[in-house]
Amino acid sequence: EAGVTQSPTHLIKTRGQQATLRCSPISGHTSVYWYQQALGLGLQFLLWYDEGEERNRGNFPPRFSGRQFPNYSSELNVNALELEDSALYLCASRTSGTYNEQFFGPGTRLTVL
């Protein structure tokens, strides 16, 4: 069974640009989570999608947005990039309606120059 996949692996942008990150959950998982992990730090919760709807978001500005598609894959968009947006962005999925473990993708390393 394929795990959670994320693309691209690395992304280099300049300040002010927009970045789009993609995530495909494990087949059968309808909940997708996005986290930001700055270098050497823990995970900061960004967004939670379930059944195509945004269920919760963390303390991030509106320029962080996303969506979940009918096939449950998800996209994270970051507009007006700032230097401090440089981080590893992790996507995780799990079955809907459970509080069980999340399965993580390998992450997208975003560097803002």
Add this chain to the structure above:
Amino acid sequence: SQQGEEDPQALSIQEGENATMNCSYKTSINNLQWYRQNSGRGLVHLILIRSNEREKHSGRLRVTLDTSKKSSSLLITASRAADTASYFCATVSGTNAGKSTFGDGTTLTVKP
């Protein structure tokens, strides 16, 4: 301080020794999970312990949960160099609508 704080921040031991990491949290939880992360890669789920459980084992891993103290510990016995990684605890509670709250992690280095 945030929910799910790990202690210590960093731990360095010799191969064969045991490693103990602690996690404290603030609100009531549904369950607590431990994850492992190898140098900037995705997290791997290690073990989940529910609020009505006190101890759980998985191979060389032993997790305890004390809900009265709002704390958990992860013990890795007979450590190996391959255990070198960052370890995170994550709490899930009914009040945070299903999302997991992660701490900043403990960086474990096991020297051969």
